[in-house]
Amino acid sequence: xxxxxxxxxxxxxxxxxxxxxxxxxxxxxxxxxxxxxxxxxxxxxxxxxxxxxxxxxxxxxxxxxxxxxxxxxxxxxxxxxxxxxxxxxxxxxxxxxxxxxxxxxxxxxxxxxxxxxxxxxxxxxxxxxxxxxxxxxxxxxxxxxxxxxxxxxxxxxxxxxxxxxxxxxxxxxxxxxxxxxxxxxxxxxxxxxxxxxxxxxxxxxxxxxxxxxxxxxxxxxxxxxxxxxxxxxxxxxxxxxxxxxxxxxxxxxxxxxxxxxxxxxxxxxxxxxxxxxxxxxxxxxxxxxxxxxxxxxxxxxxxxxxxxxxxxxxxxxxxxxxxxxxxxxxxxxxxxxxxxxxxxxxxxxxxxxxxxxxxxxxxxxxxxxxxxxxxxxxxxxxxxxxxxxxxxxxxxxxxxxxxxxxxxxxxxxxxxxxxxxxxxxxxxxxxx
Numbered sequence: 001x002x003x004x005x006x007x008x009x010x011x012x013x014x015x016x017x018x019x020x021x022x023x024x025x026x027x028x029x030x031x032x033x034x035x036x037x038x039x040x041x042x043x044x045x046x047x048x049x050x051x052x053x054x055x056x057x058x059x060x061x062x063x064x065x066x067x068x069x070x071x072x073x074x075x076x077x078x079x080x081x082x083x084x085x086x087x088x089x090x091x092x093x094x095x096x097x098x099x100x101x102x103x104x105x106x107x108x109x110x111x112x113x114x115x116x117x118x119x120x121x122x123x124x125x126x127x128x129x130x131x132x133x134x135x136x137x138x139x140x141x142x143x144x145x146x147x148x149x150x151x152x153x154x155x156x157x158x159x160x161x162x163x164x165x166x167x168x169x170x171x172x173x174x175x176x177x178x179x180x181x182x183x184x185x186x187x188x189x190x191x192x193x194x195x196x197x198x199x200x201x202x203x204x205x206x207x208x209x210x211x212x213x214x215x216x217x218x219x220x221x222x223x224x225x226x227x228x229x230x231x232x233x234x235x236x237x238x239x240x241x242x243x244x245x246x247x248x249x250x251x252x253x254x255x256x257x258x259x260x261x262x263x264x265x266x267x268x269x270x271x272x273x274x275x276x277x278x279x280x281x282x283x284x285x286x287x288x289x290x291x292x293x294x295x296x297x298x299x300x301x302x303x304x305x306x307x308x309x310x311x312x313x314x315x316x317x318x319x320x321x322x323x324x325x326x327x328x329x330x331x332x333x334x335x336x337x338x339x340x341x342x343x344x345x346x347x348x349x350x351x352x353x354x355x356x357x358x359x360x361x362x363x364x365x366x367x368x369x370x371x372x373x374x375x376x377x378x379x380x381x382x383x384x385x386x387x388x389x390x391x392x393x394x395x396x397x398x399x400x401x402x403x404x405x406x407x408x409x410x411x412x413x414x415x416x417x418x419x420x421x422x423x424x425x426x427x428x429x430x431x432x
Contacts, residue, residue, distance in 0.1 A: 008129045009069055015116050015134070016066035023063070027056040030108050037104060040097035047087055053080035055105065062109070062141055066133075072140040077148040085149040089156040098153055102146040106138060165238065172237050172245070176289055192235035197250040199228055200279040200291035202299045204243040207273065213242050220271040221246040227266055229253065245295075247288065254281065264312045277302055278314040297324040301413060304330060308415040319409045326410060333410060334418040340400070340407040343392035347419035354389040359408045361386050362397060 019026065031052045035041055041051065057078025065072055088098055113134055117127075171189050187194050203220050205213040218236050221244055225234035231251040238244050260278075267276060279295035282288070294315035301324040302309040315321055326333040338345045344355060357375065361382060364370035368386070372379040390396045397404050410418055 005129075007123070008126055008133060011126055011130050012133050013067045013069070015113065015130070016063045018116055019112060020060065020063035020067070023056065023059060026112060027052055027059060030059070030105055031055045033108055034101050034104060038097050038100055040093050041088075041101065047084070047091070050080065050084045050087060054078065054084040057081055058105070058145065059109070062138060065137055065141065072137050072144065075141060075144065077145040077152075081145065081149055082152050085153040086156040089153045090160050095150060095153050095157075098149060099146060102142050102149075106142045109138065110135070168235075169237050172235075175285065176292060178289065190235055191233075192247065193232075193249060194285045194288055197253055197281055197283045198288050198291050199248040199250060199281050200288070200295045201246050201248065202239075202243065202277045202292075202295045203246060203274055204299070205273060206275050213274075214238050214244065216271065217242075217244040217274065220244075220267070220274050220276075223270055224248070224263075224267075224276060227263065245292065247291070250281065260310075260312055260314050260317060264310055267311050272311075274311075275302060275309070276312045278312065278316075280316045294321070297321070297327075300324060300327050304417060305413050305415065306417070308413060319413070322406065323410050323413045327414070330417065333414075337407045337410050337418040338420055340403050341411070342394050344389055345407075345411065345418070345420045346392075346422055347416050348422040351392065351419075354385055354392060355408055355411055357382060357385040358389045358397060359405070359412070362401060362405050362408075366398075 031048070034051065034055070035048060041047070057080040061075060061078055064070070065075065085098060088095075113131075117130065168190055175194075201221075201224060203217050203224065205217070217238075221234055221236045225246065225248045228248050229250065230248045231253070232249050234249065235247040236244055237246075263276075263278075267274065277295045277299035279291035279293070279298065282291040298313045298315040298320055301320060302313045304327040313320060315324070341355075344351055344358070357371065360374050361368070361371040364374065368379040368382045371377075372382045375382065386397075
């Protein structure tokens with residue numbers, strides 16, 4: 001007479017064999033449940049067939065393990081299950097959807113086992129051992145295989161992201177260089193529509209010793225994009241370990257949020273260690289290039305300005321585009337500023353106060369009264385300062401007013417980089 005264990009094993013094998021004979025229909029049923037209950041698995045209809053192959057492979061392995069009393073600790077995930085995990089990783093489906101599929105599949109398979117067991121004439125003393133054996137095998141198998149497919153998923157996700165990032169960076173560089181006329185294929189490769197309005201920006205960590213900041217910069221890129229009113233996800237490309245390029249998709253919108261005071265407050269609150277240079281809004285593939293080029297110029301100005309630069313600088317802010325062009329030859333710009341302002345270009349508090357007064361005075365059409373209101377001074381104080389500034393310069397501001405206004409604007413942005421070191425501080429005229 002067969003022993004208790006032998007009878008248990010025979011009953012387990014009979015149940016598994018009966019279920020395996022219905023493999024095709026059971027696969028379809030469980031696949032349908034997973035596809036219906038887990039929304040993330042519906043992201044790509046083309047993966048449905050591969051999902052079915054994965055389910056079938058897992059069921060077939062479990063049934064054969066039970067039929068032939070194989071130790072589940074030695075089993076490997078079916079090839080179809082591995083490939084399905086890779087494809088989910090490539091599609092960006094969250095890994096928790098994959099894990100949930102195995103748990104939900106196990107739950108539904110247990111229901112089938114209970115139904116099958118209920119149809120058998122089972123001796124009372126075999127009921128619990130049979131269930132224990134089946135549940136143990138299923139649990140060990142699902143735990144082992146789910147770990148394997150998650151590991152495959154994570155390796156593929158890392159590889160795929162690195163590949164996509166590399167491909168994206170190459171395509172972006174090609175477009176920026178003007179080496180190709182971007183088409184629908186370029187948009188697909190970038191996962192970003194080129195035929196729309198764009199707002200490009202450059203985000204970087206001013207502290208050169210900040211280490212690898214790319215994760216923070218990419219997070220800031222998404223925050224910035226949302227703040228500026230993006231219609232979909234931005235395009236982000238890493239330029240180096242402390243710099244990222246971002247394009248904000250605006251669709252058909254010809255305007256974005258332009259309150260740069262609010263933007264600076266937002267960035268200081270959320271990403272205080274980073275700086276942002278914003279290009280203007282442009283359209284189409286050529287606009288994709290132009291907005292980025294403008295952001296590059298704005299960033300060059302911010303770097304030249306050093307501590308004078310705000311946390312966010314925009315190309316379309318008054319004066320930025322003009323001064324940005326002058327940063328391309330800093331030595332010539334410094335010489336020109338000092339030749340225009342002469343003594344008024346001294347790097348000291350008194351000269352700075354006079355420059356501010358003259359700048360406001362000229363902006364208000366040479367009105368002492370209007371300038372006084374802006375500066376919150378008595379108009380006689382403005383009149384006195386303007387007179388003193390003219391003396392420092394060696395002439396008044398009416399003959400070459402445009403040059404003076406531009407030189408003052410450059411001083412406002414670049415500060416000490418274009419000023420004459422103060423003799424009282426031990427410096428030398430002309431930056432020598």
